[in-house]
Amino acid sequence: MxxxxxxxxxxxxxxxxxxxxxxxxxxxxxxxxxxxxxxxxxxxxxxxxxxxxxxxxxxxVNERMTPDPAHVARLMAPEPSRELIVDLMRDLVRRVVAERSGYLAMLELRLEATRRPALREELNRTVRETFDDNLRFHLEAGLPGDADDMRVLYLAMSGLLVEHFTLPEMLSDTPEALDELVAVTVERIFPEA
Missing domain, CATH: 1.10.10.60 (Homeodomain-like)
Known part of the structure; x- marks a missing residue:
């Protein structure tokens, strides 16, 4: 090799x-x-x-989509709040949009994993590790919500991104509309206390 x-x-x-x-x-x-x-x-x-x-x-793909720790530290400067979660999710969307080929490749890998057990195992491991890291980060940062809220946020953002990349005009035909969808998603999952 x-x-x-x-x-x-x-x-x-x-x-x-x-x-x-x-x-x-x-x-x-x-x-x-x-x-x-x-x-x-x-x-x-x-x-x-x-x-x-x-x-x-x-x-x-996971390496390319992982944000730089210094970038995350800058984002985390404000006090933990629902608004900070909105900012974090908007940043996630911007990074994924900028890494379009990586995101589309991941969608292809997920489809291919339905037919290839070894790939499914690798993706399960990789995606689970990333999710667990993000959950731990969220909880340790003192952001609003619990593990169940984070699971729902993960699923909602995943769906939003699939729609955006496959049928962009369906829900959000402008960057502003996409930003607003992100805010609405977070606000529904993390209502004000």
């Missing part, structure tokens, strides 16, 4: 772009090599098989 970490990352980023643009059926080693502009056969030197590539793409 090849050991150049920068090239591995470039191949994974190329695979994310292929998934986002062409779907899981378009994800081949040849397509990854073409997108990464590497010689044919390079991707197959880095990944044992398609399942290994898919599993590592899942990890890479």
């Amino acid at each position: 090849a050991r150049n970490p920068e090239r591995r990352t470039a191949l994974l980023d190329a695979a994310i772009d292929v998934l986002a643009d062409e779907g899981a059926r378009g994800l081949t080693f040849r397509a990854v090599d073409a997108r990464a502009r590497t010689p044919t056969g390079t991707a197959s030197n880095y990944f044992a098989d398609r399942d290994a590539l898919l599993a590592q793409v899942a990890v890479r």
